[in-house]
Amino acid sequence: MKNYDVTVIGGGPGGLAAAISADNAGASTLLIEREARLGGVLKQCIHDGFGVIRFGEKLSGCEYATRLIRELETTGAELMLSTFVSKAEKQRDGYLLTLTSRGGMERVFTKALVLATGCRERTAKQVAIHGTRPAGVFTAGTAQAFLNVRGQMPGKRCVILGSGDIGLIMARRLTLEGARVLGVYEAKPDPSGLMRNISQCLWDFDIPLHLSKTVTTVHGDERVEAVTVAEVDEKMRPIAGTEEYIPCDTLILSVGLIPENELAESLGVPLDKKTKGPFCDQSYMTLVDGVFSCGNTLHVSDLADYVSESGDAAGRRAASYARRERSLLPVNISRDFSYVVPQYIDLEADLSETVFFFRTAAERKKTKLRILLEGVEIKQKQYTGLRPPEMERIPFDLSGAGLTKDSKLELLMEEVRS
Amino acid sequence: MTKELICITCPNSCRISAELGENGTVSVSGNLCPRGEIFASNELTCPKRSLTTTVRTVFGDMPVLPVRTAGEIPKEMIMDAMAVLSGLVIRERVKCGDVVVRSILDTGCDVIATLDL
Numbered sequence: 001m002k003n004y005d006v007t008v009i010g011g012g013p014g015g016l017a018a019a020i021s022a023d024n025a026g027a028s029t030l031l032i033e034r035e036a037r038l039g040g041v042l043k044q045c046i047h048d049g050f051g052v053i054r055f056g057e058k059l060s061g062c063e064y065a066t067r068l069i070r071e072l073e074t075t076g077a078e079l080m081l082s083t084f085v086s087k088a089e090k091q092r093d094g095y096l097l098t099l100t101s102r103g104g105m106e107r108v109f110t111k112a113l114v115l116a117t118g119c120r121e122r123t124a125k126q127v128a129i130h131g132t133r134p135a136g137v138f139t140a141g142t143a144q145a146f147l148n149v150r151g152q153m154p155g156k157r158c159v160i161l162g163s164g165d166i167g168l169i170m171a172r173r174l175t176l177e178g179a180r181v182l183g184v185y186e187a188k189p190d191p192s193g194l195m196r197n198i199s200q201c202l203w204d205f206d207i208p209l210h211l212s213k214t215v216t217t218v219h220g221d222e223r224v225e226a227v228t229v230a231e232v233d234e235k236m237r238p239i240a241g242t243e244e245y246i247p248c249d250t251l252i253l254s255v256g257l258i259p260e261n262e263l264a265e266s267l268g269v270p271l272d273k274k275t276k277g278p279f280c281d282q283s284y285m286t287l288v289d290g291v292f293s294c295g296n297t298l299h300v301s302d303l304a305d306y307v308s309e310s311g312d313a314a315g316r317r318a319a320s321y322a323r324r325e326r327s328l329l330p331v332n333i334s335r336d337f338s339y340v341v342p343q344y345i346d347l348e349a350d351l352s353e354t355v356f357f358f359r360t361a362a363e364r365k366k367t368k369l370r371i372l373l374e375g376v377e378i379k380q381k382q383y384t385g386l387r388p389p390e391m392e393r394i395p396f397d398l399s400g401a402g403l404t405k406d407s408k409l410e411l412l413m414e415e416v417r418s
Numbered sequence: 419m420t421k422e423l424i425c426i427t428c429p430n431s432c433r434i435s436a437e438l439g440e441n442g443t444v445s446v447s448g449n450l451c452p453r454g455e456i457f458a459s460n461e462l463t464c465p466k467r468s469l470t471t472t473v474r475t476v477f478g479d480m481p482v483l484p485v486r487t488a489g490e491i492p493k494e495m496i497m498d499a500m501a502v503l504s505g506l507v508i509r510e511r512v513k514c515g516d517v518v519v520r521s522i523l524d525t526g527c528d529v530i531a532t533l534d535l
Contacts, residue, residue, distance in 0.1 A: 046484035046532065047470045052428045060470055062484045062533040066514045148472055151482035176471060176500050195431035199424035200467065204493065303429055390431075 004030045004078075006318045007097060007110035009085050009263065012040020013304040014295025015116030016068040017311030018318070022114070023075035027319035030108065031077055032099065034084045038072070039065035040118055041141065042304065044148045047169050049196075053305035064304055088113065088263050093323075094290060095267075112290045112318040115264055115278075116311060119257040119296040121166075129161075131217040136224030140166035140254040144173070153177060155250025159227050160184045161215045163191040163198070165302070165389075167254020172201035174252075181207050182248055187214040187232050190363060192256075192389050194302060214238065215251065224249050257300045267291055274339040275299035281328060281346040282354040282398075284314035289326070292318045299341050299357065302391050306357065313353070324348060327405050336361055336413035338388060347405060351398040358394075358411070360386035366416040369394070373401055374408055382416065423461055427453045438462045466490035469499050473518065475508040475535060483508050484532045485518055491525045499523055511535050 006022040008015045011033030019031040037043060042050070045061025052058055055067065072079075080101065087098035094111040121139040136155055138146070143154040144166060156179050160167045163186040171181045184202060189212050191198050202209050210229070216238050217228040231242035259277040261269070269278045269286045277298040278286035286293050294314035295307035327347040333340045338359040345351065360367075364386040371379040371394075379396055386392065403409065425432040434448040436458035444459040460466050468490050472482035491499060499522050508518060512531045519529035 043533075046472060046486075048468055048486060049429070058427075058468070060484060060486050060532040063514060066533060148482065148484065151472060151474060173471075176469075176496070194429060195424045195433070196426040196429070199431075200426045204467070390429075 002030075002108045004028050004108065004110045006030070006112050006114060006315065006321075007032065007095075007108065008114040008116055008315065010040065010116035010118055010295075010297070011035075011038040011079075011081075012116065012118050012295065013042060013064065013068065013307045014118070014297065014311035014314075015040070015114070016065070016072055017308035018114045018116055018292075018294055018315030019077045020068070020072050020075055021312045021315035022319040023077040025316050025319035027112075029075075029077040029315075029319075030080065030110065031072070032080045032083050032085055032097075034082070036082050038069050038079075038081070044141070044144045046148045047173070050304050053303065054308055061304065068308070085263060088267055090267060090288070112292065112321040114292045114294060114311075114314050114318050115261070115286075115297050116294050116314075117260040117263060117297045119259045119300055121253070122256045122258060123253070129215055129218055131219055131228075132221060134218065134220035134222055134224050136220070136250045137218060138250065138252050140164070140170045140252050143170055143250075143252050147173060147177065153179065154252070155179060155224075155248075157182060157248040158250040158252055159215065159229075159246055159248045160252045160254060162186060162254035162256070163193050163209060164254035164256060165193040165197050167252060168193045168197040168201040170252055170254070171207050172205060175205045175207065179250075181205075182246060183208045183210055185210045185213045185215060185229055187212065187236050190387070192254075194389060195387075216243065218251060219245075224251055227251055257296065259297050259300060261297060264291070264293065264297070269293075272339065272343060275341060277341075279343045280341065281326070281344045281349065282342050282351065283317035283346060283349045284310055284342070285317065285321075285326075285346070285349075287328075287344075289323065290321060292321075299339065301357075302389065306391065306393065309355070313355075317349070329403060329405060329407055329409060331356075332408065332410035333358075334410070334412045336364075337411065340411055345398065345403065345409065347403055351401070351403070354396050354398045356394045356396060356411070358392050359388055359390075360392075360413070361388065363387050364413070364415070368414045368416050370412045370414060371396065372408075372410045372412060373403070386413075421462060423458055425449060425454045425457045427457050434458045436462055465493040467493045467496060469496055469529075470532070471500060471503055473503050473506045473508055477508075477511075477535065480533075480535055483512070483518070483535050485529050486532050487522065488517075488528045488530050491522065491527050495523055495525065499529075503529065508535065
C-alpha cells in the first residue's frame with residue numbers, strides 16, 4: 001500500500017495550491033481529483049477577473065487554473081485523476097483512504113489529509129419553488145458547464161433567480177450568446193454579488209435587476225413555459241396580489257453555495273453552522289488532528305485568489321504536521337459578524353502568519369474593526385463600507401501578542417462617525 | 419455632469435464619481451488607486467471592455483475553446499466581435515495563450531486561447 005505524508009482531495013484552485021505547497025515543503029504528496037482534468041470549477045469559468053491578487057494580472061478562470069497546473073507539473077507531487085475517494089478512515093498514525101477509479105479499488109495511507117472538495121450549489125428544492133418539474137431549470141453552474149464546456153445553449157428566454165456572482169456572470173454570458181435574459185430576481189433587498197459584476201454584467205447589457213422579488217412557481221410540463229414572480233415582505237414571504245406571470249423557457253438559479261463536507265463529516269469533523277465548513281485554527285487544521293481544510297470547503301470565498309491562499313497555508317502546514325497536543329483558544333466575535341475564519345487559534349502552532357477572513361452580518365457604512373485581547377485593542381482597521389457579499393481579509397502577526405490559554409481574544413465592529 | 423461608476427478593474431469595486439470638464443479633462447473621486455482614474459476617464463470618453471467567450475472546435479474532447487481579448491476593445495464593438503467569433507472554427511490544437519484571431523475588427527487587440535486544446 002502506498003504511503004504519503006500529505007494527501008490533497010480535490011484539484012481546484014485550493015487543492016492545486018495545497019499540493020504545490022506541500023510538495024515544496026518537502027512532503028511526499030498525492031493529489032486526488034475525481035474528474036478527468038484538473039482545475040475544478042475554474043474549467044468552466046471562462047470570464048476574467050481572476051488572479052489580480054495572486055498573479056498581479058487579470059486572468060480568466062481557465063488561465064488561472066492553467067498557471068497552477070503548470071506549477072504543479074514542476075513538483076514531485078503524484079496525481080490521480082478520475083479517482084473518487086469513497087471512504088476515509090482514521091487510524092492511529094494517519095488516515096486510510098479507499099479510492100475508486102477505472103483501474104478498480106485501491107487503498108492509500110496518508111499522515112495528513114487536506115480537504116479541498118469545494119462547494120455545491122443550492123437547488124430549486126432548497127429554495128422552496130413550487131410548481132411542476134419540467135426541463136429548463138438549471139443551477140447557474142450547470143448552465144455555465146453546458147455553455148462553456150459543452151458548447152450547448154441552455155435556453156433562449158431566461159429568468160435568473162438570485163443575484164450571486166455566477167448568476168450575474170451567466171446573465172452576461174447568455175446575452176452574448178444571443179439569449180434574452182428577461183431579468184434577475186433577488187428576494188433580498190440588496191444584491192448578493194460583487195458590485196463590479198452588477199455593473200459589467202447587468203448594467204452594460206441593460207438587464208433589469210429586481211430586488212425583493214422572487215420566483216414562486218414554475219409552469220410547464222415537458223419544458224419550462226413560464227414562471228410566476230412576486231414581491232416579498234421583509235420576512236421573504238411572497239405578497240399576495242403582486243404576482244406577475246413571465247413567459248420563458250429557462251429558469252437559472254444562483255441562490256447560494258454550500259461547502260462540500262461529506263468526507264469531513266464521515267471523519268467526525270465538527271462544522272460551523274455559519275460557514276457550513278469545518279471549524280479550524282490558523283493553520284487550517286480542523287478540530288480533528290491531521291485533517292486540514294481549505295478554500296470553498298472551509299467557507300465560500302468571493303475570489304479564487306483567497307481560495308488558493310488558504311490552500312498554500314493548509315498544504316504547508318499539513319507537510320510540517322507532527323502529532324502533538326494542540327492548545328486551542330476560541331476567537332470570540334460580536335453579532336456584527338456573519339462569521340470569522342479561523343474560529344480558533346492554536347497557541348502551539350506558528351502565530352506569525354495568522355490571517356482572519358470575515359463577512360459582516362449586515363451592510364454597514366464607515367466601520368472600524370477592532371481586535372481586542374483582554375479588552376485591550378491590539379489591532380484595528382477602518383473600512384469605508386462593508387457588505388455581506390464581500391469577504392474581508394486581515395493578516396495579523398499574533399506571535400508578539402502574548403496569548404495564553406486563558407486569554408480572551410475578540411473581534412468587534414464599531415461605527416465611525418465622520 | 420457627474421457620473422456615478424463602479425470600477426471593474428479589481429475586486430475592490432470602487433464607487434467612483436467622475437466628471438467630464440469642458441476642456442476634456444476628467445475629475446475623479448472615490449477611487450482607491452490610479453487604475454480607477456484610468457477606468458473612469460475611459461468610461462466617460464470611450465468605454466472599453468475585455469471580451470471572454472468560446473469558439474467552436476472540430477475536437478470531440480473539447481467542442482468549444484475558451485478565448486478572450488488580450489486587452490480591452492471599445493464596448494460598442496462587443497456584439498460585433500461576438501459575431502466574428504461565432505463564425506470561427508478551430509481546426510488545430512492550440513495552447514493557452516496562443517493567438518486565435520489577430521487584431522479583431524482592426525482594434526489592434528488579439529483574441530487568445532485561455533486553455534490548452
